Amino acid sequence: MRGIWKKPGFLAVLFLVVAASVLGILAVRWRISDLSSGGKPPTAGRVAWVAEGKLWVKDLPNGKARQLAAGENISRPAWSPTGRWLLFRRGEDLWLVGVGRGEARRVAQRVDEFAWSPVADVFACTAGGELCLGEPAKERPRVLVKREAGFDLGRIAWSPDGNWVAFERLKVGQSEAGQAGIWKVDAASGAVARVYISRLRFDRERGVVGEVPRLVGWSPDGEMVILWRGPCAASIEADGLPLGLAPADGCEEPVPLIGKDWDWESAVLVRPSFLVTAPGKLAIIVGAGRETWVNKRLTVYDFRSGRLAYPTGTGQAAVDPAFSPDGKLLVYSAGPEVKDAGGYEQTLRQGLASRRLWVVGTDGGKPRRLTNDPAYRDERPFFSADGRYILFVRLDGENKASLWLVQPDGSGLEQVVESIGLLTGDFTFGYYGAVTWNELFAYWPGVADTALINAAKSTPEAKKLLAKYPWAKIIVDRSGKSAVDFRVDKLESDDKPGFYLRLRVFIEPATNIPADRFLDLNGRVIRTEILRHLDEETVFGTKVPYLNPAYGVYLEFPRHWRPRPGYGDVAGIPASCGGNDGFFSLGAMNGEGLTPEEVARNEASHKLKPYGERPRLEKTTVNGREGYFVFPSPELGMGAGACCVVLYPWPVAITGEKYHYFILYGDAKHIRDFAASLRFL
Numbered sequence: 001m002r003g004i005w006k007k008p009g010f011l012a013v014l015f016l017v018v019a020a021s022v023l024g025i026l027a028v029r030w031r032i033s034d035l036s037s038g039g040k041p042p043t044a045g046r047v048a049w050v051a052e053g054k055l056w057v058k059d060l061p062n063g064k065a066r067q068l069a070a071g072e073n074i075s076r077p078a079w080s081p082t083g084r085w086l087l088f089r090r091g092e093d094l095w096l097v098g099v100g101r102g103e104a105r106r107v108a109q110r111v112d113e114f115a116w117s118p119v120a121d122v123f124a125c126t127a128g129g130e131l132c133l134g135e136p137a138k139e140r141p142r143v144l145v146k147r148e149a150g151f152d153l154g155r156i157a158w159s160p161d162g163n164w165v166a167f168e169r170l171k172v173g174q175s176e177a178g179q180a181g182i183w184k185v186d187a188a189s190g191a192v193a194r195v196y197i198s199r200l201r202f203d204r205e206r207g208v209v210g211e212v213p214r215l216v217g218w219s220p221d222g223e224m225v226i227l228w229r230g231p232c233a234a235s236i237e238a239d240g241l242p243l244g245l246a247p248a249d250g251c252e253e254p255v256p257l258i259g260k261d262w263d264w265e266s267a268v269l270v271r272p273s274f275l276v277t278a279p280g281k282l283a284i285i286v287g288a289g290r291e292t293w294v295n296k297r298l299t300v301y302d303f304r305s306g307r308l309a310y311p312t313g314t315g316q317a318a319v320d321p322a323f324s325p326d327g328k329l330l331v332y333s334a335g336p337e338v339k340d341a342g343g344y345e346q347t348l349r350q351g352l353a354s355r356r357l358w359v360v361g362t363d364g365g366k367p368r369r370l371t372n373d374p375a376y377r378d379e380r381p382f383f384s385a386d387g388r389y390i391l392f393v394r395l396d397g398e399n400k401a402s403l404w405l406v407q408p409d410g411s412g413l414e415q416v417v418e419s420i421g422l423l424t425g426d427f428t429f430g431y432y433g434a435v436t437w438n439e440l441f442a443y444w445p446g447v448a449d450t451a452l453i454n455a456a457k458s459t460p461e462a463k464k465l466l467a468k469y470p471w472a473k474i475i476v477d478r479s480g481k482s483a484v485d486f487r488v489d490k491l492e493s494d495d496k497p498g499f500y501l502r503l504r505v506f507i508e509p510a511t512n513i514p515a516d517r518f519l520d521l522n523g524r525v526i527r528t529e530i531l532r533h534l535d536e537e538t539v540f541g542t543k544v545p546y547l548n549p550a551y552g553v554y555l556e557f558p559r560h561w562r563p564r565p566g567y568g569d570v571a572g573i574p575a576s577c578g579g580n581d582g583f584f585s586l587g588a589m590n591g592e593g594l595t596p597e598e599v600a601r602n603e604a605s606h607k608l609k610p611y612g613e614r615p616r617l618e619k620t621t622v623n624g625r626e627g628y629f630v631f632p633s634p635e636l637g638m639g640a641g642a643c644c645v646v647l648y649p650w651p652v653a654i655t656g657e658k659y660h661y662f663i664l665y666g667d668a669k670h671i672r673d674f675a676a677s678l679r680f681l
Helices: 012-023 234-238 345-352 427-430 449-457 460-468 531-535 596-604 671-677
Strands: 046-051 056-059 064-068 072-080 087-090 091-100 106-107 111-116 122-125 130-134 142-145 153-157 164-173 178-186 191-202 208-211 211-218 224-231 243-247 274-278 281-286 299-300 318-322 329-336 356-361 376-383 390-396 401-406 412-420 441-444 473-477 483-491 497-508 513-521 524-526 544-548 553-558 576-579 582-589 617-623 627-630 640-652 657-667
Touching: 046 072, 046 412, 056 072, 056 412, 064 087, 064 091, 072 111, 072 617, 087 111, 091 111, 091 208, 106 130, 111 130, 111 153, 111 164, 111 441, 122 427, 130 164, 130 211, 142 178, 142 657, 153 211, 164 497, 178 211, 178 224, 191 211, 191 224, 191 243, 211 243, 211 274, 274 318, 318 376, 329 345, 345 427, 356 376, 390 412, 412 513, 449 460, 449 473, 449 483, 449 497, 449 513, 460 483, 460 497, 460 531, 473 657, 483 657, 513 531, 553 582, 553 657, 553 671, 582 640, 596 617, 596 627, 596 640, 596 657, 627 671, 657 671
Parallel strands: none
Antiparallel strands: 046 056, 046 441, 056 064, 072 087, 087 091, 091 106, 111 122, 122 130, 130 142, 153 164, 164 178, 178 191, 191 208, 211 224, 224 243, 274 281, 281 299, 318 329, 329 356, 376 390, 390 401, 401 412, 473 483, 483 497, 497 513, 513 524, 544 553, 576 582, 582 657, 617 627, 627 640, 640 657
């Protein structure tokens, strides 16, 4: 660690500077076009579909269907995040149409890939070897990544905050070395950065030799890029590839997502509908083999712990998972495994006809069948933004597809679109049972939680609160008028509830613009001069918040304390503060494989005996996690050093080294107060 940070007024600057680097705030403002009367947004979202060469749209559940476009080869409708605009293909070209106004217009020719930003009405597309960015208000997309001779662009994916677009870039040549990589481009500046590159070479007998990454998407926090990895061979890819994670800031080698090795038995089909994310989670249909009627198991990966859960058994073959908005439920389509069909299509079709919708809790529990009509095959479910509805497609015995709504408890089943597409037997059989339903319909579930949160974060009050308390809980409330709560709770010793601070921001449903707001301080509601009260009021009384991103912790200490000389800093943040009446300092230990008690005993028995001859261990709970205090021998007094050992929620890298345990040092008089305020970022 380098020298102490001694600039004046560090308490005022410390948290605002750090928080500004942590918080990415984007205001998303729009007016939601209404297809029916009354000026209210649709209660169950909005659906667009292709039928008989026409593009249709309808507000759900009971809106009136309206034609938006007509022509040959219309396919792949895609909603903007506001529900105001639709992109769709007409042949090889990309077209755009507004839901409430105007004629459809061509925005790009000979397009390969396209995708809307998740937070604003901005889209990315690839055409002619270039990656472009477009907006409905502008006539032509602008070039973000220029064409480079010898390189082909592949899949694209927006980061969750809408700041970056990840893309595949491949170069294969017989006379020179090639490469396959995943890159990212800044949507604002056009700056390009590498995520991961694999070197390739051409062999006359074997063809292209080397591992090729295929882009899946981003982790929910935007820190990682998810990818498939395997040889440059279409036949191998068709049977699925292992999944991996690469840091979005770049790496030399990605890590396998399932297991320690690139396990082909845990391969995942290269199909977007087989993977879906929710905050902190990834749902995957795991199982090698291109046949979707066998060896396909629903699996949930936890990004924080790295653990896998298997909500379904091995007797089902699952497809098309979808999370509820709160991440607590998963809906998916599944039928009994068909293991010995002998390759007979009729037998396989009968097996596919047994697919029904199922729902299961992500934290455990038994799957529950949601639909069970033998006249239909049920697939491709989606939750509405409020979690009250599930839209899905049904296929009957005459090869006719329709769209239906059902509630998560199985009630309220109703047909909302009578017929989509002009279906052929080949289309509904799909590629080994996987049907590309996104060619025929698209669902806008309503204003997503992330859009409401981004709108609330744009307010001055929310910016000030999050700068002061960056670990505040953010909760979306749709029980009445849509609102977002930013809540800070002070937990007393043993995690008992104490004082709280809550900022509520109401969101205007028709525009997604922040409306009224109030501050709730321990039951006292404040509606005026909220910014002044946020400056003056604190949950912590005479304490000062302390945030250290390097150690991944947040705590409070007495306002009159200052940085301690000789203890250094990390990235400009002092690692220790104190005064005449006490101190604290931060520490960490690898401790992999050890229990909290074992780490605490190791600390207490240090050969230098910093806690005296008879240190005492005391079990505690810190921020909901098991921890241990180490108190000094009684003869040393309350001013002597003590510590608190807590297992990190996930390993933390500090100056390049990995640590599993956080150790908070302090004087015995204050150590309990420090621990009570401790939060992991």
